[in-house]
Amino acid sequence: MPTHCFDLLLDRKLPAANAASLPAVIGAVGSDGFLRRETVNTLLQLAGFETDDVKFFDGEECKWIDVHDELATLSLFEADAMRVVVVKAADGLIKxxxxxxxxxxxxxxxxxxxxxxxQTLASNTKLYKAINSKGCLLTCAVPTSSPRSKTPSIGELKRWLRAWAEREHGLKLTASQATTIVDAVGIDCGLIHQELAKLALYAEDSGKISDEAISKHVGSWRTRTMWDIADAIADGRIADALQQLNQVFSAGEPPAAVVPQVSWSLRRYATAANLILQSKRTGRSMSAASAIGKSGFWGGDIQKAEKRLRRMGLRRASKLQPWLLQLDLQTKGSHSSPSRAVFAVEALCLKLV
Incomplete structure (x- = not known):
C-alpha cells in the first residue's frame, strides 16, 4: 500500500525502522514536482545520507547500465557503505x-x-506492483477525498499547508488564513511554498500574520490573473477574459502553462452541474449549494459559483469537461502559439454565453 508523502514530510519518520532497513527501491510518484523533490530530500536527510553519499542521474539522459553499475559496484574503500542512487525525471529511464x-x-x-x-506510474503495471511489493511507493500529489476519487482534498491540503508553514517558515496560520492562501494560489504545493516564504517576511516574531497582510501579499499577479480569467469566462465577460489572457501571454507565459490553471477552476462547474443532473435522474434531488460545496469551491466563492452556474445553465456547464479537454489538446497542438490560443479560448467562451 503506497504511503502518502505528507506522512513523511510532516511526521518526519522514515518508511522503515532505520536507514539500513529501507527497501532497495523507492518510488516517489506523483504529479507535483515540488512534493517529489521535497520527499526525496527529506528521505535522504532522515536516513542520514550526505550529498556526497548519493549519486544523482537525470532520467531523460542517463542509461540504465550506468545506474545499474553505480548500484551494483562495491566501494573499494568502504565495502559496507550503502550505494544510493537518485534518478530525477525517471519517467524517461522507465520508458x-x-x-x-x-x-x-x-x-x-x-x-x-x-x-x-x-511523474506517472499506472497501478496495473508490473513495475508498480514490483515496487509496491518489494520496495516502497510514496504518493507525491495532493491527497484525494477517497481512494477512487480524483478530486483533491482541500481539507488535507490546508492541513499540510498550516503544518508546513510552521515547520519550514515559522508561520502560525489560522484555518481561515490557510483558506485564503489556497483560494489565491490554487493546489500547487510549490507555489504555496513560495508564497509562504514571502509571507514569512511580513510575520511578527511570534509567527503570526494579519489577514490584511496575507490578502495584500499572497499570490503573484500572474496567479491572481489566472483566477480572474476563469471568473471572467464564468461570468460571460468575454472581452475582459481575452484582454487579461493577452496580457499573460505578452508577459511570456506559454498557453500550455496558462490554460490548465484556468481549466482547473472552470472544471469545478462541470462537476457541480453533473452532480445536480445525476441527482435528478436518480430521483434524489441535490441543491446547487450542496453540489457546489462538493466540487472544490470554498469560502466566498460558493455563492458566486451558484450564480455563475445558473447563468451558464446545467446542460452547458455539464459539457465543460469535454470542451476543456479539447481546449487543452488544441493549446498543446494546433493552437500552441499565443495568438491562436486566444482564438481557442474565445471559442470556449462563446459556447458559454
Whole structure:
C-alpha cells in the first residue's frame, strides 16, 4: 500500500525502522514536482545520507547500465557503505529500460538503494506492483477525498499547508488564513511554498500574520490573473477574459502553462452541474449549494459559483469537461502559439454565453 508523502514530510519518520532497513527501491510518484523533490530530500536527510553519499542521474539522459553499475559496484574503500542512487525525471529511464528496472525491483543487490522520481506510474503495471511489493511507493500529489476519487482534498491540503508553514517558515496560520492562501494560489504545493516564504517576511516574531497582510501579499499577479480569467469566462465577460489572457501571454507565459490553471477552476462547474443532473435522474434531488460545496469551491466563492452556474445553465456547464479537454489538446497542438490560443479560448467562451 503506497504511503502518502505528507506522512513523511510532516511526521518526519522514515518508511522503515532505520536507514539500513529501507527497501532497495523507492518510488516517489506523483504529479507535483515540488512534493517529489521535497520527499526525496527529506528521505535522504532522515536516513542520514550526505550529498556526497548519493549519486544523482537525470532520467531523460542517463542509461540504465550506468545506474545499474553505480548500484551494483562495491566501494573499494568502504565495502559496507550503502550505494544510493537518485534518478530525477525517471519517467524517461522507465520508458527506455522498463524490463530491466522491473527485474531490479524484484532482485536488487544487497546494500543498494534506488530512488526513482516518477511523474506517472499506472497501478496495473508490473513495475508498480514490483515496487509496491518489494520496495516502497510514496504518493507525491495532493491527497484525494477517497481512494477512487480524483478530486483533491482541500481539507488535507490546508492541513499540510498550516503544518508546513510552521515547520519550514515559522508561520502560525489560522484555518481561515490557510483558506485564503489556497483560494489565491490554487493546489500547487510549490507555489504555496513560495508564497509562504514571502509571507514569512511580513510575520511578527511570534509567527503570526494579519489577514490584511496575507490578502495584500499572497499570490503573484500572474496567479491572481489566472483566477480572474476563469471568473471572467464564468461570468460571460468575454472581452475582459481575452484582454487579461493577452496580457499573460505578452508577459511570456506559454498557453500550455496558462490554460490548465484556468481549466482547473472552470472544471469545478462541470462537476457541480453533473452532480445536480445525476441527482435528478436518480430521483434524489441535490441543491446547487450542496453540489457546489462538493466540487472544490470554498469560502466566498460558493455563492458566486451558484450564480455563475445558473447563468451558464446545467446542460452547458455539464459539457465543460469535454470542451476543456479539447481546449487543452488544441493549446498543446494546433493552437500552441499565443495568438491562436486566444482564438481557442474565445471559442470556449462563446459556447458559454
Amino acid at each position: 527506455s529500460s522498463r524490463d530491466a528496472i522491473e527485474k531490479w525491483s524484484s532482485t536488487a543487490a544487497p546494500g543498494s538503494l534506488l530512488i526513482l522520481q516518477i
